[in-house]
Amino acid sequence: MERKWWQNAVIYQIYPRSFQDSNGDGIGDLQGIIQRLPYLGRLGIDAIWLSPVYKSPQVDNGYDISDYQDIDPMFGSIDDMQQLIDEAKKYNIHIIMDLVLNHSSNKHKWFEEARKSKDNPYHDYYVWRDGKEGVLPNDMHAAFGGSAWEWVPEVGQYYFHQFAPEQPDLNWENPKVRRAIYDMILWWMDRGVGGFRLDVIDQIAKEPDRKITQNGPRLHEFIREMSRETFQKGNLITVGEAWGATPELAKLYSNPDGSEFSMVFQFEHIGLDQQEGKEKWDLSPLPFLKLKQVFSRWQTSLYNCGWNSLFWNNHDLPRIVSRWGNDGKYRVQSAKMLAMLLHGMQGTPYIYQGEELGMTNVRYRIEDYRDLETLDVYRERLEAGYDKAEIMKSIYAKSRDNARTPMQWDDTKNAGFSTGIPWIRVNDNYSEINAASQVDDPDSVFACYQKLISLRKEYPVFIEGQFRLLLEEDANIFAYERVSESQQLTVVCNFFDKIVPVRDICEDKDKKLLLCNYKEVEENAILRPYEARIYLK
Ligand code: TEU
Ligand code: CA
Numbered sequence: 086m087e088r089k090w091w092q093n094a095v096i097y098q099i100y101p102r103s104f105q106d107s108n109g110d111g112i113g114d115l116q117g118i119i120q121r122l123p124y125l126g127r128l129g130i131d132a133i134w135l136s137p138v139y140k141s142p143q144v145d146n147g148y149d150i151s152d153y154q155d156i157d158p159m160f161g162s163i164d165d166m167q168q169l170i171d172e173a174k175k176y177n178i179h180i181i182m183d184l185v186l187n188h189s190s191n192k193h194k195w196f197e198e199a200r201k202s203k204d205n206p207y208h209d210y211y212v213w214r215d216g217k218e219g220v221l222p223n224d225m226h227a228a229f230g231g232s233a234w235e236w237v238p239e240v241g242q243y244y245f246h247q248f249a250p251e252q253p254d255l256n257w258e259n260p261k262v263r264r265a266i267y268d269m270i271l272w273w274m275d276r277g278v279g280g281f282r283l284d285v286i287d288q289i290a291k292e293p294d295r296k297i298t299q300n301g302p303r304l305h306e307f308i309r310e311m312s313r314e315t316f317q318k319g320n321l322i323t324v325g326e327a328w329g330a331t332p333e334l335a336k337l338y339s340n341p342d343g344s345e346f347s348m349v350f351q352f353e354h355i356g357l358d359q360q361e362g363k364e365k366w367d368l369s370p371l372p373f374l375k376l377k378q379v380f381s382r383w384q385t386s387l388y389n390c391g392w393n394s395l396f397w398n399n400h401d402l403p404r405i406v407s408r409w410g411n412d413g414k415y416r417v418q419s420a421k422m423l424a425m426l427l428h429g430m431q432g433t434p435y436i437y438q439g440e441e442l443g444m445t446n447v448r449y450r451i452e453d454y455r456d457l458e459t460l461d462v463y464r465e466r467l468e469a470g471y472d473k474a475e476i477m478k479s480i481y482a483k484s485r486d487n488a489r490t491p492m493q494w495d496d497t498k499n500a501g502f503s504t505g506i507p508w509i510r511v512n513d514n515y516s517e518i519n520a521a522s523q524v525d526d527p528d529s530v531f532a533c534y535q536k537l538i539s540l541r542k543e544y545p546v547f548i549e550g551q552f553r554l555l556l557e558e559d560a561n562i563f564a565y566e567r568v569s570e571s572q573q574l575t576v577v578c579n580f581f582d583k584i585v586p587v588r589d590i591c592e593d594k595d596k597k598l599l600l601c602n603y604k605e606v607e608e609n610a611i612l613r614p615y616e617a618r619i620y621l622k
Contacts (some may be wrong), residue, residue: 086151115165122176134282139157153193167276186284209256216467223296267315335391336387400485401485425533456485464481577612
């Protein structure tokens with residue numbers, strides 16, 4: 086298999102506004118990230134996925150872009166951005182920019198022109214429908230609540246927005262829009278970025294008259310054109326966010342011929358702990374056997390014909406140690422187990438800021454939440470008569486702000502994140518959970534991630550080995566093997582807080598223990614709470 090650099094790589098996602106503040110305004114920024122490059126170099130990651138830092142009114146924390154080729158002053162300047170790209174290279178770290186191409190901000194000059202009149206040259210950069218005020222084109226809903234249609238009296242039309250009204254959908258049917266986007270991507274490539282993450286990319290070929298949002302008929306045509314016109318001119322990593330992806334579609338998205346992307350983020354595992362056909366707020370216990378089946382299907386489906394991304398967390402998701410691990414007595418063991426389980430699989434692993442420390446969810450008063458999606462659901466469900474305690478239970482479990490509390494650097498004020506007042510409250514547990522207390526501790530969660538990153542570089546079987554699920558029906562253990570011509574990995578994880586028997590998997594004397602999340606293996610025949618082991622043969 087001709088290997089690409091990103092197949093050996095481990096990617097670290099930074100949510101800039103919560104990572105490191107360098108000028109005391111309580112908001113993380115680019116100079117703060119530059120200050121923390123030595124920490125990221127020590128962790129051993131190969132690239133940073135940077136959530137948006139472009140000019141933006143910040144309605145959706147930067148996922149509403151008003152200038153794709155300039156940096157919002159709250160994060161710094163375009164010179165700071167270039168400095169980060171150049172400085173990161175000294176640590177062999179590529180910078181991956183987050184491209185939000187499904188929609189722009191309503192403050193983008195394109196939209197400000199487009200809304201002036203129907204014959205404005207930018208009008209068809211967006212998706213408009215004639216209508217009468219109060220008579221919606223159809224009953225489509227937006228992801229952040231309310232109708233997907235917004236009335237503009239000046240033109241006597243509605244525009245389409247899959248997200249907030251301040252995030253009007255771009256019209257990809259218009260070749261001028263596509264050309265402007267490709268020129269912008271090439272501009273970033275010329276500045277030396279190492280790749281792109283493409284926000285909700287499977288929603289760009291929308292057809293609202295047929296109520297199509299994901300996987301529209303022209304989607305792969307648009308993606309292939311964009312790839313030809315831009316990505317294929319460089320040696321980039323490209324990862325598309327595709328909530329509607331299936332393994333079959335992922336074979337197109339991550340075709341080794343490079344015709345579309347390197348890989349996609351698919352979310353089948355992420356949706357498992359919500360009630361069927363409902364929203365993420367409608368909680369349901371994790372079906373563990375199904376989790377194993379989902380991972381196994383994605384691993385086997387893409388083997389030798391595509392490529393997986395591997396992730397538990399991102400800036401939209403609750404923190405995995407609270408979600409499917411144990412953020413109390415077994416926080417360290419379960420955080421390590423989840424890391425070992427994921428990093429032993431085939432694909433490119435993504436570490437979300439703070440995941441490498443075992444950072445946890447929060448339980449704030451509603452006044453302390455900042456995310457519009459959280460505040461929308463609180464208001465909507467209160468108005469709909471839901472019990473307030475039930476609403477807060479959903480918010481504690483699934484609010485995106487769980488991932489957006491400031492990075493916990495040390496046990497000084499504001500966890501060393503800012504000398505000012507942080508834009509969002511720091512998690513109260515920062516004095517126990519922080520980088521300073523872990524970077525020199527060989528038994529820390531941080532050290533476990535460092536080890537996993539180095540093992541991936543040392544043993545080719547992590548990259549090449551064929552995945553096979555073991556103990557498929559075991560209700561407590563997630564075990565699999567990875568087999569290449571010369572090596573074999575066996576990964577065995579107890580997913581729960583109790584002692585469980587493990588049959589002969591660990592008995593094989595030819596297997597060398599590469600990593601365990603307890604100080605040592607006492608008894609081969611059992612796994613302690615959240616115990617995980619990686620063997621090499
Ligand atoms: O997220 C896409 C998306 O669908 C998520 O908003 C998801 O539906 C939600 O988080 C589940 O609770 C991307 C970005 O990652 C997200 O931060 C943006 O808000 C969204 O697109 C709009 O750009
Ligand atoms: Ca700042």
